[in-house]
Amino acid sequence: MKKAEITRLTILEQAFDLIYTKGYQTTSIDDILAKTKVTKGAFYYHFKNKDEMGIAIIQELIKPNFEHYFIKPLLQEKDPSTILYQMMHDALLKNEFLKVEYGCPASNLTTEMAPWNTNFTKVLNELALKWKMCLEICLQKGIEQNLIRKDIDTEQVAIFIMSGYWGIRNLGKLVNSTKVYKDYLKQFEAYLNLLK
Amino acid sequence: MKKAEITRLTILEQAFDLIYTKGYQTTSIDDILAKTKVTKGAFYYHFKNKDEMGIAIIQELIKPNFEHYFIKPLLQEKDPSTILYQMMHDALLKNEFLKVEYGCPASNLTTEMAPWNTNFTKVLNELALKWKMCLEICLQKGIEQNLIRKDIDTEQVAIFIMSGYWGIRNLGKLVNSTKVYKDYLKQFEAYLNLLK
DNA sequence: TAAAAAAAATACCAATTGGTATGTAATATG
DNA sequence: CATATTACATACCAATTGGTATTTTTTTTA
Numbered sequence: 001m002k003k004a005e006i007t008r009l010t011i012l013e014q015a016f017d018l019i020y021t022k023g024y025q026t027t028s029i030d031d032i033l034a035k036t037k038v039t040k041g042a043f044y045y046h047f048k049n050k051d052e053m054g055i056a057i058i059q060e061l062i063k064p065n066f067e068h069y070f071i072k073p074l075l076q077e078k079d080p081s082t083i084l085y086q087m088m089h090d091a092l093l094k095n096e097f098l099k100v101e102y103g104c105p106a107s108n109l110t111t112e113m114a115p116w117n118t119n120f121t122k123v124l125n126e127l128a129l130k131w132k133m134c135l136e137i138c139l140q141k142g143i144e145q146n147l148i149r150k151d152i153d154t155e156q157v158a159i160f161i162m163s164g165y166w167g168i169r170n171l172g173k174l175v176n177s178t179k180v181y182k183d184y185l186k187q188f189e190a191y192l193n194l195l196k
Numbered sequence: 197m198k199k200a201e202i203t204r205l206t207i208l209e210q211a212f213d214l215i216y217t218k219g220y221q222t223t224s225i226d227d228i229l230a231k232t233k234v235t236k237g238a239f240y241y242h243f244k245n246k247d248e249m250g251i252a253i254i255q256e257l258i259k260p261n262f263e264h265y266f267i268k269p270l271l272q273e274k275d276p277s278t279i280l281y282q283m284m285h286d287a288l289l290k291n292e293f294l295k296v297e298y299g300c301p302a303s304n305l306t307t308e309m310a311p312w313n314t315n316f317t318k319v320l321n322e323l324a325l326k327w328k329m330c331l332e333i334c335l336q337k338g339i340e341q342n343l344i345r346k347d348i349d350t351e352q353v354a355i356f357i358m359s360g361y362w363g364i365r366n367l368g369k370l371v372n373s374t375k376v377y378k379d380y381l382k383q384f385e386a387y388l389n390l391l392k
Numbered sequence: 393t394a395a396a397a398a399a400a401a402t403a404c405c406a407a408t409t410g411g412t413a414t415g416t417a418a419t420a421t422g
Numbered sequence: 423c424a425t426a427t428t429a430c431a432t433a434c435c436a437a438t439t440g441g442t443a444t445t446t447t448t449t450t451t452a
Contacts, residue, residue, distance in 0.1 A: 002449095003399085003448090003449090004398075004399060004400090004449095007399080007400085021311055022311050022312055023221075023308060023311055023312065025219075025221045025222065026221065026311075026312055028438075028439065028440080029439080029440060029441085030438080030439080030440090038400085039400060039401050039402075040400095040401080040402085040403095040441085040442095041399080041400050041401050041402070041444095041445095041446095042399070042400045042401075043400095044441075044442080045398085045399060045400065046399090049440075049441075050440065050441090102311060103307065103310075107307070107366060108307055110366060110369065110370055111299065111303070111304055111307040111308065111366060111369070112219060112307065112308055114299075114369050114370065115217055115218050115219055115222075115297075115298060116218055116219065116222055121370070124370065125370055125371070128367070128370055128371075153379070153382070155379060156379040156380075156382050156383050157383060159364070159367065159376050159379045159380055159383070160360070160379070160380055160383035160384070160387075162363065162367055163359075163360055163361075163362075163363030163364035163366070163367050163376075163380055164356070164359055164360050164363055165363060166359075166362065166363035166366045166367065167358065167359030167360055167361060167362035167363030167364070167366070168355070168359035168363070170303060170306060170307060170359070170362045170363070170366070171324070171355065171358060171359050171362065173306065173307070173310050174306055174310065174317070174320065174321055174324055175321070175324075180355050180359075183349070183351060183352040183355045183356070184352075184355055184356055184359055186349070186352050187352050187353060187355070187356035188356070190390055191356075191387050191390070194386055194387070194390060199418090199419095199429085200428075200429060200430090203429080203430085224408075224409065224410080225409080225410060225411085226408080226409080226410090234430085235430060235431050235432075236411085236412095236430095236431080236432080236433095237414095237415095237429085237430050237431045237432070238429070238430045238431075239430095240411075240412080241428085241429060241430065242429090245410075245411075246410065246411090
């Protein structure tokens with residue numbers, strides 16, 4: 001790996017940490033420079049401006065993690081309710097990338113940026129849409145294999161699952177404890193049984 | 197109503213609008229002054245600083261609305277599943293205070309402020325806790341009246357309901373359409389039937 | 393190894409931020 | 423009606439913000 005690439009990646013990773021813990025707007029470029037020990041010249045050599053860096057963080061750090069924990073599991077050849085429970089369980093309790101006290105990075109950014117920054121929202125929307133689509137595909141396959149009831153509306157179910165995830169992340173952040181995750185998972189399991 | 201009180205309330209209401217639509221940090225005091233046509237002297241006569249105003253908005257504007265839509269319905273003498281569905285339905289579709297494209301003000305503030313402002317988080321946490329408690333009380337009464345299964349864990353259910361609400365607010369904000377609210381409500385109804 | 397291009401360092405800047413100091417008008421009170 | 427207090431107005435400020443211009447160092451390439 002080239003030295004320049006390392007610099008760039010360092011900026012992205014450390015900036016992600018700051019933004020994830022403090023929020024995008026409260027993280028100043030000077031904060032990032034102080035943490036990375038990179039100079040302003042180097043920073044602006046790699047990124048046109050702060051927002052471009054923010055988008056790069058989503059694309060190059062958040063997205064891969066998202067693919068791993070939220071998309072890949074859905075493509076397995078197992079029965080959907082097992083898959084969905086496993087996905088939720090691992091996303092909440094096995095993902096060391098995410099910390100309960102800081103919530104979900106993508107959800108945080110959505111809330112913070114949606115009202116005034118369309119670039120961020122566009123990228124985040126793509127992630128959400130992909131997740132929804134894959135959830136639906138997973139459910140549809142289940143229907144075809146008689147593992148899921150035929151009369152469910154896959155879009156409705158996908159939306160219900162997504163909102164549950166985002167919400168519990170937010171609640172976890174508020175109370176700062178994984179206890180709520182575990183409570184949530186129990187009810188999620190009960191809900192999934194409805195689909196069979 | 198005294199003139200000074202009107203000034204104060206104007207600031208709170210207009211500032212709420214700005215913060216709800218743009219976020220707390222992106223709303224500057226000068227923004228608020230421009231919108232309200234109040235001078236800086238007047239502003240700082242009524243509020244010690246920006247954060248004190250923020251807290252006042254939660255206590256004096258958000259909280260009453262919250263009590264009306266999220267607490268009061270729960271105290272009715274009806275069967276819980278009807279109450280809960282009605283509460284969710286009205287909160288999402290009947291509350292003109294809240295707009296789909298801007299999400300839930302309390303949830304927005306939680307996400308934005310939690311990592312770095314303990315004052316805000318404390319007040320918001322109180323709201324969340326009260327909601328949870330009242331949800332549990334509502335369910336407990338249902339159990340005693342044989343309207344709700346005895347074997348449910350009221351805390352778990354309360355947590356599941358809360359996260360669903362927050363999540364769907366976030367999703368609504370992302371896609372900017374009440375369609376997801378309606379989809380969500382359908383599945384919420386199905387989930388509530390599980391409790392009977 | 394010299395020139396060119398890439399990468400990084402340094403110094404600077406205008407705009408905005410939340411907040412203060414001080415002055416003045418309006419209102420209440422005795 | 424005099425005085426005190428409340429309510430608001432104006433002008434100012436230090437700190438921070440994202441960003442730029444310029445120079446220097448490092449690396450690549452011919």
